Amino acid sequence: xxxxxxxxxxxxxxxxxGGCDVATLDIEESILDVVNIAxxxxxxxxxxxxxxxxxxxxxxxxxICLFNGAVxxxxxxxxxxMLREKSKVMVxxxxxxxxxxxxxxxxxxxxxxxxxxxxxxxxxxxxxxxxIPMTECEVRGEKLxxxxxxxxxxxxxxxxxxxxYVPGCPPVVDRIKDAVGIIAKYAETxxxxxxxxxxxxxxxxxxxxxxxxxxxxxLKWIYRPHEVKEVDPNKCLLDQGILCMxxxxxxxxxARCPNVNMPxxxxxxxxxxxxxxxxxxxxxxxxxxGLEGEESLSDKEIEELVSNIKDxxxxxxxxxxxxxxxxxxxxxANREK
Amino acid sequence: MEEKKxxxxxxxxTRLEGHGKISIFLNEKGNVKDAYFQVVELRGFxxxxxxxxxxxxxxxxxxxxxxxxxxxxxxxxxxCDAVFKAEPPPAxxxxxxxxxxxxxxxxxxxxxxxxxxxxxxxxxxADPASRNILGIVGKVGAELGLEVxxxxxxxxxxxxxxxxxxxxxxxxxxxxMSKALSDEERDEIEDKAKKLVAFGKQALSLWDDxxxxxxxxxDLITGxxxxxxxxxxxxxxxxxxxxxxxxxxxxxxxxxxxxxxxxAKDYLDYIAEGVEPWSYLKFPYLKGVGWKGLVDGKDSGIYxxxxxxRLNVASGLATPAAQEAYERFYDYFxxxxxxxxxxxxxxxxxxxxxxxxxxxxxxxxPEITSKDIRGELGEPGEGxxxxxxxxxxxxxxxxxxxxxxxxxxxxxxxxxxxxxxxCMSIK
Numbered sequence: 001x002x003x004x005x006x007x008x009x010x011x012x013x014x015x016x017x018g019g020c021d022v023a024t025l026d027i028e029e030s031i032l033d034v035v036n037i038a039x040x041x042x043x044x045x046x047x048x049x050x051x052x053x054x055x056x057x058x059x060x061x062x063x064i065c066l067f068n069g070a071v072x073x074x075x076x077x078x079x080x081x082m083l084r085e086k087s088k089v090m091v092x093x094x095x096x097x098x099x100x101x102x103x104x105x106x107x108x109x110x111x112x113x114x115x116x117x118x119x120x121x122x123x124x125x126x127x128x129x130x131x132i133p134m135t136e137c138e139v140r141g142e143k144l145x146x147x148x149x150x151x152x153x154x155x156x157x158x159x160x161x162x163x164x165y166v167p168g169c170p171p172v173v174d175r176i177k178d179a180v181g182i183i184a185k186y187a188e189t190x191x192x193x194x195x196x197x198x199x200x201x202x203x204x205x206x207x208x209x210x211x212x213x214x215x216x217x218x219l220k221w222i223y224r225p226h227e228v229k230e231v232d233p234n235k236c237l238l239d240q241g242i243l244c245m246x247x248x249x250x251x252x253x254x255a256r257c258p259n260v261n262m263p264x265x266x267x268x269x270x271x272x273x274x275x276x277x278x279x280x281x282x283x284x285x286x287x288x289x290g291l292e293g294e295e296s297l298s299d300k301e302i303e304e305l306v307s308n309i310k311d312x313x314x315x316x317x318x319x320x321x322x323x324x325x326x327x328x329x330x331x332x333a334n335r336e337k
Numbered sequence: 338m339e340e341k342k343x344x345x346x347x348x349x350x351t352r353l354e355g356h357g358k359i360s361i362f363l364n365e366k367g368n369v370k371d372a373y374f375q376v377v378e379l380r381g382f383x384x385x386x387x388x389x390x391x392x393x394x395x396x397x398x399x400x401x402x403x404x405x406x407x408x409x410x411x412x413x414x415x416x417c418d419a420v421f422k423a424e425p426p427p428a429x430x431x432x433x434x435x436x437x438x439x440x441x442x443x444x445x446x447x448x449x450x451x452x453x454x455x456x457x458x459x460x461x462x463a464d465p466a467s468r469n470i471l472g473i474v475g476k477v478g479a480e481l482g483l484e485v486x487x488x489x490x491x492x493x494x495x496x497x498x499x500x501x502x503x504x505x506x507x508x509x510x511x512x513x514m515s516k517a518l519s520d521e522e523r524d525e526i527e528d529k530a531k532k533l534v535a536f537g538k539q540a541l542s543l544w545d546d547x548x549x550x551x552x553x554x555x556d557l558i559t560g561x562x563x564x565x566x567x568x569x570x571x572x573x574x575x576x577x578x579x580x581x582x583x584x585x586x587x588x589x590x591x592x593x594x595x596x597x598x599x600x601a602k603d604y605l606d607y608i609a610e611g612v613e614p615w616s617y618l619k620f621p622y623l624k625g626v627g628w629k630g631l632v633d634g635k636d637s638g639i640y641x642x643x644x645x646x647r648l649n650v651a652s653g654l655a656t657p658a659a660q661e662a663y664e665r666f667y668d669y670f671x672x673x674x675x676x677x678x679x680x681x682x683x684x685x686x687x688x689x690x691x692x693x694x695x696x697x698x699x700x701x702x703p704e705i706t707s708k709d710i711r712g713e714l715g716e717p718g719e720g721x722x723x724x725x726x727x728x729x730x731x732x733x734x735x736x737x738x739x740x741x742x743x744x745x746x747x748x749x750x751x752x753x754x755x756x757x758x759x760c761m762s763i764k
Binding site: 013015016017018019020021022023025026028029031032035044045046047048049050051072073075101102103105106108109113114116117118119122123124125126127131132133134137139140142144146147149169170172224225226229231233256257259260261262265310311314315318 | 344347348349350351352353355356360362370371373375377378379380381383384385387388389390392393396397399400401402403404406417421447451452465466468469470471474483486487489490493497499500501502503504505507508510511512515516604605608609610611612613614615616617619621628711714734740741742746747748749
């Protein structure tokens, strides 16, 4: 068979932590398989190509772009748009690109509030004149520029058209290898999966969690993880009263958090049929509280029980606030000083 | 005559853990007039962690840095210990430090072979297309290249066993850890730790052979192109040896004299941060010396953290092979503190060996598989947690209400403290 021409691959990180890039290196020597079939044309964490190198490329000259990170500022949006134009396939890689992720929790606040805390109110900050970073400023006669920080964090598909999704914070090695398999098949045959494919399980996390679930579940109290000193290593965490979001969350991660006695916080995003993760968690809680059964708790008992779930917004939407139906917390201008 | 000005922008800065650009302004003669290292983003953790349950924060703050998530997880968990006035049982502390040592190895090795390392092993003047981890594999050959890749894999696996996930662990709880180690897990970790000690020694030889024996590179490392006389900060144990997990914070002046030694919880008495309009990253300095701008010397409050800073403040390393490497390092330079910025890379390789030896020592401790890993919790309040992150001293400071919800948070992050020095270095 004639030697195939190598495909072109780009990696990019926007508002993110770099964990997706580390996870990509965690596939170890499989990364060498990737470079056998692909030329990497951009990968800021590992390689020295610059934005101008990508700018100089023609439309659709990159085959696949793996984009991690949420869209937090003007630079992220500009690069996302540029990479979309230059790439045949755009992949939202990791929970921040897919749903907004942890940086998306910033949608509980706006720019003014975030700047006030970071550059003024934090006790180690000494800033009597309240200098803040500026998109444009002059220092010693030279103009310096910075990207513009926005009020609202957006997902990648709220910014550009996205073809595939690889969720996880970060995606686990097995799912990254699945993605590499898709890339290899494309390099070999030109074939791609249907648009919108999510590289993960179509079932919930509970489906792959090895913990045993009770036949009939009826919770009397919901505990916070630090309140339970003796966790049964084999029993479902929710059955032990610890709020675990597994049944409302997509599987494919290998139940890594429950494996060390810690509840799921939903980094894989909602299950296939569900759009709003928080709504799914609420209905899950309603069912385990026996609200749908005959022997339901009294209203007062339910109220008490739910009141121990502190911070429902930041828990149910831990990784998905920007992609939720809420998108953000509405803040009236200048209300919070 | 019209002044000819040229501006060079390097964007993005590559092979570092974060988002930055460099703007260089040249004068009419083509020489550098001014140069700025600009951090181009902010995410706002100190604001959006407010309102969250404090015990959940160790599962949120690791996203500050995916290259060093355990540093944030540990600092955050220790801050939660303090918030609940809890003392973790000895086994929980050992488990934390053991896994954290593995984390140090992962992060240092990533830095050594994927981030900064290629500049040395492949060479600063090499074709940019080969100046990366793949270029290193090409240079040292497939066999050794795979060993480099696998060693970091072992470190990642150790973290995964303890933390659930290597990147973004979830095991830390106020007053303890979520899961005790089984005997099988202990055995697997011990096996990997032994391999990592062997690799740690090999990594030092590789540095000697490929870098220090190359005169051009050795001259670059020991010369004055990248040289700043600054203060240094790092954590030391009760014997004045480097410790990553707990101890006191020690600062030495540019001559190496002890400037101050303090409890991490008192950090606000010693550290302050300023703001410049051209960077999203703040500029920390020693409060007692004061901010004098981006200049080095004894009168400037700028200090450095990270590997070289730790070696400069401590009187040694607590494990034998690493101590030997430490002594050889200072013999080579013939002075202490070492101010050569590129020596951070050598120091990192010495610390990688220390982390391996420390990891092995702790996994062989009979107490490491104890089931007693959760301490008693008091009423929530205020707490500071501090560790040495791979890239320097890291402070997390939380205030919680009676329900244990975060009302205020302050973070002084490792790399932030090197912001000033980095700005000086690129000029």
